[in-house]
Amino acid sequence: MRLVTFKRAGRVQYEIGALDAAGAVLDLGAVEPALRGETMLDIAGAEPAMLEKLRAAMAKAPKVEGAKLCAPIPRTPKNVFCVGKNYHEHAKEFAGSGFDGGAKDVVPPYPVVFSKPHTAIIATGEPINGDLDPTGGLDYEGELGVVIGHGGRGIAKADALKHVFGYTIVNDVTARHLQKRHSQWILGKGLDTFCPMGPAILTADEVPDPTKLVLTTWVNGEQRQKAPVADLIFDIPTLIEAISAAITLEPGDVIATGTPAGVGIGYNPPVFLKKGDVIRIEVTGIGVLENAVA
Template identity: 80%
Template sequence: MRLVTYKRSGTVGERIGALNADGQVLDLAAADPRVDWGNMPALIGGGAAMLERARVAAAKAPVAADAVLMAPIPRPPKNIFCVGKNYHEHAKEFAGSGFDGGAKDVVPPFPVVFSKPHTAIIANGEPILGELDPTGGLDYEGELAVVIGQGGRGIAKADALKHVFGYTIVNDVTARHLQKRHSQWILGKGLDTFCPMGPAILTADEVPDPAALRLTTHVNGEKRQDAPVADLIFDVPTLIEAISAAITLEPGDIIATGTPAGVGIGFNPPKFLNKGDVVRIEITGIGVLENKVA
């Protein structure tokens, strides 16, 4: 099942829906008012029983004809956890780009984790505000993102996938010159609108093995990234174990797992984004996340 957060045209309140096979939004609350808890983390916190209720509702829910998609989780419980240099080929291209700030290890020995604030989150179709980067180094990073279901601290790798509610797509938009200037990455990656997310959350029961998923990114129709999630240096269970070791994960927390090779700085000369460029990211089963640079 692909769950979405949406609003009615001309309104501001969040509603929980599901996408049918044609990509139309189904109004779950119209079929079962108990499903609409006001926001996605609340529904996720309802556990397996609430997920099953949503699935039953989706089978009979009407189409919400005036639905406007929002990000699946517009305001997660915490900043979005993001992982840097987590594909072998991207780690190499980043090290050779001159933007890595003099890091000694091409392939990191442990996960490199930073965060993006919720104010960076935008929905599929909303504009990336490129003018917020005054340095002219705007870049894209297509990524698989993990949505936490059952929370916890000290989650073992062997148990980690039991704590996954589902998967979505994130574009880890980056101002490369700011990223390099400040060393710590949040000021280069956490700008407003620099975290497009969506269009939906594909529930974990549809993904027996996240390593089997494949990610592609196109810019203005040109394929730039194409890689299986199996190429991750640190896989999804390893990331959950590492982050939860001393940080409690909560229902609705998001972990963006890193980007493969093919980002703008990987080209010579770099192919930075410009006004009017369209970034389209697709991951098996989840759908397409597409945003234009404004």
């Protein structure tokens, strides 16, 4: 299932729905009244039987006219966990870009983990506020996002995928000059609107092998990135094990797993985003995350 968070026209409360094959929003709450008032965090942390109820509800659920898609998790329990330099070719292009702050290792020996605050999260279709980067170094990073279901601390790699609720798409928007200036990346990557997420969460039962997923990014219709998730340096179980070793993961926590080669700083000279540019990111089965720079 592709589960979504949406709002009805003229209303402010979030509701849980699903996307049909054509991308229309289905009103699961009309079939399962218990969903009224529930959030995606509630669903992510629920027992597996809840997914069966949602799947059954999809068959009868009516379409929602005028639904506005929101980020699938508008406010994560903690900051969004992000992983840097996690594709081999991107690690090389980043090392050669001059924006790596003098890091010694082209390919990191351990996962590079930073975070984005929830105030950075926006939905597909919402604008990225490029004016918040006064340095003119705005860049895109298409990424697969992993949504945690059953949480925990000290999760073993062998058990890690049992703790995954589903998968979404994240654009790790970055102000490159700020990223380089501050060394610690949160001030270059955590700006308001710099974490587009969505359009949906593809539940883990639909993804028996996440390494088979393929991520593709276009800017203004030009393909810039394309890579299978199998190319990750540190795979999803390794990331979950590393993060949960001392930080408790909770239902609805999101891990953005890193971006492949093809970002703006990989060009010579770098090609930064400008007002009006449209970034479109697609991951197999999840859908399309599309945002313009305002």
